[in-house]
């Protein structure tokens with residue numbers, strides 16, 4: 554693939570700093586195209602921990618860079634901009650979670666990885682959108698509290714016999730995607746398979762043929778014999794889907810499915826991050842260790 558001059562400059566800086574570039578599936582295409590690794594936030598961090606690179610540049614949002622810092626304490630984790638927040642992660646704080654825990658003694662807290670390190674540190678175990686049901690079913694208690702995504706909790710509740718209490722948080726990008734938009738897209742593309750992310754509302758998930766995480770959608774589309782897909786998640790994933798499957802067609806069902814925080818980092822920001830070695834993501838060690846325990850408990854849950 555031909556690189557433009559700025560992409561070339563990023564690659565040169567990466568070599569000079571012995572760094573690797575991680576890009577989330579929702580990042581702009583020009584960043585995904587030059588990344589060493591692309592994927593979901595946890596998968597990227599797990600892979601990054603296994604590399605010999607001294608520096609990790611994380612193109613995603615802040616909680617994702619924090620996850621890399623939790624899993625890779627011996628590496629310098631850089632976030633090219635500090636103003637890359639997340640609506641969902643901001644719906645909960647460690648203090649608010651402590652208050653709720655006090656009201657629910659004996660109820661384990663299952664925290665979606667889309668959360669800040671301090672919140673993970675207050676949790677019994679983490680989960681992803683791909684393994685939430687498995688994680689909840691692995692716990693011995695009959696009741697769990699899932700935070701912060703209400704829609705992921707409601708989806709999980711449908712697939713477990715346990716009582717699932719939830720936090721009133723959501724990803725506004727997925728939550729604003731309506732049933733009417735999904736119906737309209739299905740009517741426009743009657744042959745297409747509708748893939749939806751569990752962060753979507755239940756009435757949208759009811760219309761989906763396939764409910765998957767972003768990584769799950771990539772696997773599904775790759776393996777499917779179908780040629781058309783409606784992609785019910787942030788539209789950045791379509792870049793990776795289309796690149797992997799040039800002969801298949803992918804449709805975005807709603808203009809809402811665009812996360813401004815995920816599109817904020819530019820190639821100039823990445824060059825500055827590498828030149829200045831900024832912005833270093835550091836987690837206080839006590840918080841990191843507690844958060845790591847919650848992540849490791851999740852990773853220890855056996856696969857089906």
Ligand code: SF4
Nearest residue numbers: 639640641724726812
């Ligand atoms: S898509 Fe949603 S969960 Fe992901 S970073 Fe944006 S607001 Fe957060």
